[in-house]
Amino acid sequence: MTFKDLGIALPILKAIDEQGYTNPTPIQEQAIPILLNHKDLLGVAQTGTGKTAAFSIPIIHHLHTNEQHTQGKKRIKALIVTPTRELAIQIGENFTAYSKHTNIRNTVIFGGVKQQRQVNAMRPGVDALIATPGRLLDLMNQGIISLRDVQYVVLDEADQMLDMGFIHDIKKIIAKLPPKRQSLFFSATMPKDIVTLSRKILGDFERVTIQPKQATAEKVEQGIYFVSKLNKPKLLIHLIEENPEASVLVFSRTKHGANKIVKKLAQADINSAAIHGNKSQTARQKALGAFKEGKLNVLVATDIAARGIDVEDLSLVVNYDLPNVPETYVHRIGRTGRASASGIALSFCDKEERAYLRDIEKLIKQEVPRMPEHQFVDDGDSQTESEEEKQHQKPRSSSRPKSRHGSSNFRGKNNRNTNKPRPKKRD
Numbered sequence: 525m526t527f528k529d530l531g532i533a534l535p536i537l538k539a540i541d542e543q544g545y546t547n548p549t550p551i552q553e554q555a556i557p558i559l560l561n562h563k564d565l566l567g568v569a570q571t572g573t574g575k576t577a578a579f580s581i582p583i584i585h586h587l588h589t590n591e592q593h594t595q596g597k598k599r600i601k602a603l604i605v606t607p608t609r610e611l612a613i614q615i616g617e618n619f620t621a622y623s624k625h626t627n628i629r630n631t632v633i634f635g636g637v638k639q640q641r642q643v644n645a646m647r648p649g650v651d652a653l654i655a656t657p658g659r660l661l662d663l664m665n666q667g668i669i670s671l672r673d674v675q676y677v678v679l680d681e682a683d684q685m686l687d688m689g690f691i692h693d694i695k696k697i698i699a700k701l702p703p704k705r706q707s708l709f710f711s712a713t714m715p716k717d718i719v720t721l722s723r724k725i726l727g728d729f730e731r732v733t734i735q736p737k738q739a740t741a742e743k744v745e746q747g748i749y750f751v752s753k754l755n756k757p758k759l760l761i762h763l764i765e766e767n768p769e770a771s772v773l774v775f776s777r778t779k780h781g782a783n784k785i786v787k788k789l790a791q792a793d794i795n796s797a798a799i800h801g802n803k804s805q806t807a808r809q810k811a812l813g814a815f816k817e818g819k820l821n822v823l824v825a826t827d828i829a830a831r832g833i834d835v836e837d838l839s840l841v842v843n844y845d846l847p848n849v850p851e852t853y854v855h856r857i858g859r860t861g862r863a864s865a866s867g868i869a870l871s872f873c874d875k876e877e878r879a880y881l882r883d884i885e886k887l888i889k890q891e892v893p894r895m896p897e898h899q900f901v902d903d904g905d906s907q908t909e910s911e912e913e914k915q916h917q918k919p920r921s922s923s924r925p926k927s928r929h930g931s932s933n934f935r936g937k938n939n940r941n942t943n944k945p946r947p948k949k950r951d
């Protein structure tokens with residue numbers, strides 16, 4: 525199937541072609557006809573599947589084909605609500621790319637920055653607004669934004685929005701939407717409260733489910749290292765040094781953990797940055813921008829900050845901690861091996877995380893390939909982190925590494941080739 529077969533307007537087809545998309549992804553193939561047919565949609569899918577285009581393209585198509593009937597200043601006819609600033613910006617970029625040969629205008633609003641610039645951007649009138657819930661509600665309460673004319677609404681990453689405590693904001697936003705509208709609801713997982721929320725927003729809907737398996741199995745090479753907590757930093761440093769050209773996204777379960785990883789890498793003269801909820805919006809954007817442009821090779825992120833981050837040519841995802849929610853593993857490794865690329869996802873598993881690994885393997889219905897023996901094996905977890913920290917507080921010797929490759933920080937430096945970070949393929 526091609527995009528042309530789906531009956532999308534020509535200026536949009538041209539933009540899709542310029543993006544280099546040759547064929548629709550499975551979610552696009554299924555969702556676009558439903559949406560062009562004005563039906564509501566429940567999409568059970570995660571980022572990395574081509575979900576953004578699946579909802580943006582039909583909305584742009586509708587806005588574009590109805591445009592000649594609208595007069596005067598543009599009003600917000602499409603609203604896309606998404607949990608994080610990063611996702612909002614990314615959706616805005618995609619929306620702009622797909623609509624570049626039309627007159628459809630969009631803008632993005634999110635919290636954590638002064639509102640004035642966002643308000644100014646909306647002043648001439650926009651057709652589509654991409655927003656995080658808090659800032660949207662804030663501007664609605666100030667009378668700056670009205671949802672009166674909204675005809676298309678998308679709730680994106682609904683499970684993440686609930687996790688982040690946006691439920692009340694979402695309910696207030698839904699209450700202000702006109703009853704006659706097309707509603708789209710996307711969530712990677714469907715626990716009970718998400719089903720309840722979806723009922724509040726959707727009318728007569730069709731459901732499209734894209735199984736996580738599709739995102740993991742074929743495109744992403746996975747591998748697992750059994751490694752003690754203590755040796756995780758050494759193994760990470762080793763992997764990065766072995767792949768100096770790779771752009772590496774490292775996942776940490778906690779904000780504190782992310783900061784600690786950045787510190788450890790700095791001690792080995794590896795430049796990295798952390799993005800998480802405690803970082804300012806400017807710091808997050810700066811780090812993400814540098815990473816996307818290839819100026820920064822290593823980004824350390826928590827799940828919430830990284831969800832949906834779309835970085836072209838991301839070659840390696842490292843799960844420094846295994847997530848305790850197995851679906852999160854799928855989201856994380858989906859950051860690499862995006863729609864048209866292939867990637868590698870390596871995970872570190874210490875003794876306490878073995879149960880998490882079992883849950884993950886149950887979910888993805890496959891065994892994560894075991895990586896070959898490496899020099900950081902210390903499965904006894906013999907030293908605790910606090911003991912290790914005590915050691916770090918001791919005065920340092922003058923033999924600190926001067927360059928990444930001059931590092932003598934860890935054992936087995938002469939033994940580099942024994943530990944290539946490529947998972948062994950299993951049949």
Ligand code: AMP
Pocket residue numbers: 544545546547548549552570571572573574575576577832834862863864
């Ligand atoms: P998303 O799931 O919306 O975050 O999209 C994941 C990535 O897939 C983005 O980099 C998109 O630009 C890309 N993408 C979306 N649709 C297609 C397609 N039909 N062909 C190739 N790449 C695509």
